[in-house]
Amino acid sequence: MEDLLNLFHGFAIIFSWYNLGMMVVGLMLGVLVGVLPGLGGPNGVAILLPLTFTMSPTSAIVMLSCIYWGSLFAGAITSILFNIPGESHSVATTFDGYPLAQQGRAGEALTASFTGSFFGALFSVLMITFLAPLVAKFALKFGPPEFFSVYLLTFASFVGTGKDPFKTLVSLMLGFGLAQIGMDNVSGQLRLTFGWSELLRGVDFLVVVIGLFGVGEILLSMEEGLKFEGVDDKINPKVVWQTWKKLPKYWLTVIFGAVIGAWMGFKPGGATAASFMSYGLAKKISKNGDKFGTGELEGVIAPETAAHGSGCAALLPMMALGIPGSATAAVLLGGLMIWGLQPGPLLFVEQKEFVWGLIASMYLSNVVGLVIVLSTVPLFAAILRIPFSIIAPVIVVVCAIGAYTVNNAMFNIWVMLTFGVIGYIFKKLDYPLAPLILALVLGDKTEVSFRQAILGSQGDLGVFFSNWLVGAIMTAGLLLLFWPAIAAIWSKLRKRLATS
Amino acid sequence: MEQNQTQEQPCSGRWTHQNVEMIVAVLIMLIGALMMVDSLRIGIGWASDGPQGGYFPFRTGAILCISSVVILLRALFGKKHNNRKPFVSWGSFRQVLFVLIPALLYVLVTQFTGIYVASALFIGGFMRVIGRFNWLRVILTSVIITALLFWMFEIQFMVPLPKGPLESLFGY
Numbered sequence: 001m002e003d004l005l006n007l008f009h010g011f012a013i014i015f016s017w018y019n020l021g022m023m024v025v026g027l028m029l030g031v032l033v034g035v036l037p038g039l040g041g042p043n044g045v046a047i048l049l050p051l052t053f054t055m056s057p058t059s060a061i062v063m064l065s066c067i068y069w070g071s072l073f074a075g076a077i078t079s080i081l082f083n084i085p086g087e088s089h090s091v092a093t094t095f096d097g098y099p100l101a102q103q104g105r106a107g108e109a110l111t112a113s114f115t116g117s118f119f120g121a122l123f124s125v126l127m128i129t130f131l132a133p134l135v136a137k138f139a140l141k142f143g144p145p146e147f148f149s150v151y152l153l154t155f156a157s158f159v160g161t162g163k164d165p166f167k168t169l170v171s172l173m174l175g176f177g178l179a180q181i182g183m184d185n186v187s188g189q190l191r192l193t194f195g196w197s198e199l200l201r202g203v204d205f206l207v208v209v210i211g212l213f214g215v216g217e218i219l220l221s222m223e224e225g226l227k228f229e230g231v232d233d234k235i236n237p238k239v240v241w242q243t244w245k246k247l248p249k250y251w252l253t254v255i256f257g258a259v260i261g262a263w264m265g266f267k268p269g270g271a272t273a274a275s276f277m278s279y280g281l282a283k284k285i286s287k288n289g290d291k292f293g294t295g296e297l298e299g300v301i302a303p304e305t306a307a308h309g310s311g312c313a314a315l316l317p318m319m320a321l322g323i324p325g326s327a328t329a330a331v332l333l334g335g336l337m338i339w340g341l342q343p344g345p346l347l348f349v350e351q352k353e354f355v356w357g358l359i360a361s362m363y364l365s366n367v368v369g370l371v372i373v374l375s376t377v378p379l380f381a382a383i384l385r386i387p388f389s390i391i392a393p394v395i396v397v398v399c400a401i402g403a404y405t406v407n408n409a410m411f412n413i414w415v416m417l418t419f420g421v422i423g424y425i426f427k428k429l430d431y432p433l434a435p436l437i438l439a440l441v442l443g444d445k446t447e448v449s450f451r452q453a454i455l456g457s458q459g460d461l462g463v464f465f466s467n468w469l470v471g472a473i474m475t476a477g478l479l480l481l482f483w484p485a486i487a488a489i490w491s492k493l494r495k496r497l498a499t500s
Numbered sequence: 501m502e503q504n505q506t507q508e509q510p511c512s513g514r515w516t517h518q519n520v521e522m523i524v525a526v527l528i529m530l531i532g533a534l535m536m537v538d539s540l541r542i543g544i545g546w547a548s549d550g551p552q553g554g555y556f557p558f559r560t561g562a563i564l565c566i567s568s569v570v571i572l573l574r575a576l577f578g579k580k581h582n583n584r585k586p587f588v589s590w591g592s593f594r595q596v597l598f599v600l601i602p603a604l605l606y607v608l609v610t611q612f613t614g615i616y617v618a619s620a621l622f623i624g625g626f627m628r629v630i631g632r633f634n635w636l637r638v639i640l641t642s643v644i645i646t647a648l649l650f651w652m653f654e655i656q657f658m659v660p661l662p663k664g665p666l667e668s669l670f671g672y
């Protein structure tokens with residue numbers, strides 16, 4: 001009951017002209033960065049973060065989270081109209097989305113995917129409303145050992161569920177290494193600066209995000225010789241209405257998609273996996289499963305519902321525990337710290353206005369977002385038809401300005417360029433980038449929680465198994481960390497048993 | 501065009517997928533080693549007040565080294581199907597350089613002229629050379645975009661960006 005009251009209070013905060021304006025601006029910008037090659041959720045938010053330093057945290061988070069929702073919606077536009085998945089979680093949308101567009105049913109596909117996204121998001125927001133306060137209340141009991149174990153679990157889940165455990169490890173450790181550059185906040189010693197004064201204040205994660213995801217992505221797009229050959233979009237109220245009339249019969253696909261999305265969203269890097277899982281499941285349960293890939297509406301609804309749901313759900317651990325569930329959520333978390341908020345379970349106690357304002361804005365912005373994307377698709381599709389030779393340099397300029405404004409340093413632009421090249425090479429070699437960002441954002445906190453825990457126990461590592469809670473999380477984390485090895489040994493054993 | 505024909509075949513040149521994988525692994529190993537050495541300097545063990553400053557970086561570096569050795573060995577002896585494929589064909593790489601080199605120049609020029617003039621030159625140059633637009637469109641587009649950026653950052657958000665001699669002429 002108390003939560004509902006808080007939620008109403010949150011709505012009261014959101015319903016101001018200023019915040020509503022921020023919402024619309026954020027959504028439009030989000031769709032824009034989502035459709036533009038080289039820009040996306042994480043770096044879109046990173047570039048605009050410095051502009052929010054002077055805003056109130058609530059208005060800032062409303063705008064930035066709306067950029068995130070907008071970019072999630074936008075994935076469907078490029079996938080369906082241009083057969084180009086803007087981000088990895090919209091790859092599955094191209095399977096049926098583009099064939100539909102080729103058959104002249106782009107409007108239907110877009111409407112279906114936006115509506116699916118909307119329901120996926122709604123489900124996740126409902127879950128956040130009722131679950132996040134409980135999780136936060138539970139986590140209030142956490143001390144440093146528990147927090148360290150949760151961090152370990154987060155990082156280990158990348159290793160355990162990623163494609164290549166060693167490359168994931170490299171990515172994580174590089175993130176940690178970058179976080180360690182600068183002054184050590186416990187001993188005051190300079191670490192990894194090698195006498196370079198520019199490195200004293202450390203490497204800012206925003207600059208790294210802009211480089212890896214922005215410049216790196218542009219280089220990749222260039223290499224692929226990007227040419228947008230779009231299909232015409234016919235989306236008007238009539239098409240929308242007719243598609244909506246068809247949608248109720250896909251209720252099962254939507255529910256499955258939403259549940260998968262919400263569940264996968266907890267875990268880092270879940271959106272891509274969620275969209276593929278949902279697509280696969282929809283293919284299995286659908287009567288037209290064998291026609292998937294040739295242009296089935298269900299094949300668009302399933303991945304979009306799950307991807308958007310998981311994107312929203314990624315904010316649950318971010319708000320309740322201070323652990324982001326996706327790369328964009330990691331950037332938002334960094335924003336919290338910059339605005340002077342302490343992420344973690346205390347947020348629900350100390351910053352009620354902020355938390356419930358954000359949750360309320362999630363309800364509202366998904367409704368507003370649905371209306372905006374349905375009405376502005378032609379506009380954004382037109383933007384995609386601007387020649388790449390104009391878009392590419394403009395994006396590089398925008399990235400450079402974004403990197404510079406983080407702390408008004410020319411050095412940042414050089415760092416951004418360097419990470420652009422690193423991002424390009426890493427993408428080509430299949431090094432995952434999300435773990436790097438997460439480790440960079442959470443690196444300091446992980447280290448501090450480890451040090452505090454170990455100080456409390458006077459150097460005894462047993463503190464990480466001192467009660468059932470921390471012991472269970474640690475065990476789960478270690479299991480996940482070594483899961484690739486365990487799985488390999490297990491399959492070998494089974495083979496040996498089978499042959500004998 | 502010649503390159504386009506040869507890129508399909510497995511090439512024995514230097515820049516195969518495998519080579520780049522190995523070079524990157526060695527670089528990462530060096531970074532790891534560097535982190536370990538720097539951490540040794542500030543202490544990697546336990547002091548009376550808990551772990552020393554180098555405790556974490558040393559172990560981070562160690563894991564980097566171990567992981568990169570595994571990746572290196574796998575690239576050397578593993579049988580991945582795309583090992584022999586070229587990392588990037590020359591034709592595509594040229595496209596990448598078409599962005600990368602101007603971007604480098606752009607940042608260099610920014611140091612001297614400020615970001616606005618450099619941006620206008622960068623956007624205009626890119627449109628002219630890569631996009632082959634006519635001069636009128638080139639100049640109009642680059643100037644309008646830069647003016648918009650100026651209006652947004654200097655006037656609306658009041659975020660100072662690097663400025664050079666031209667802006668100081670106008671009193672900024």
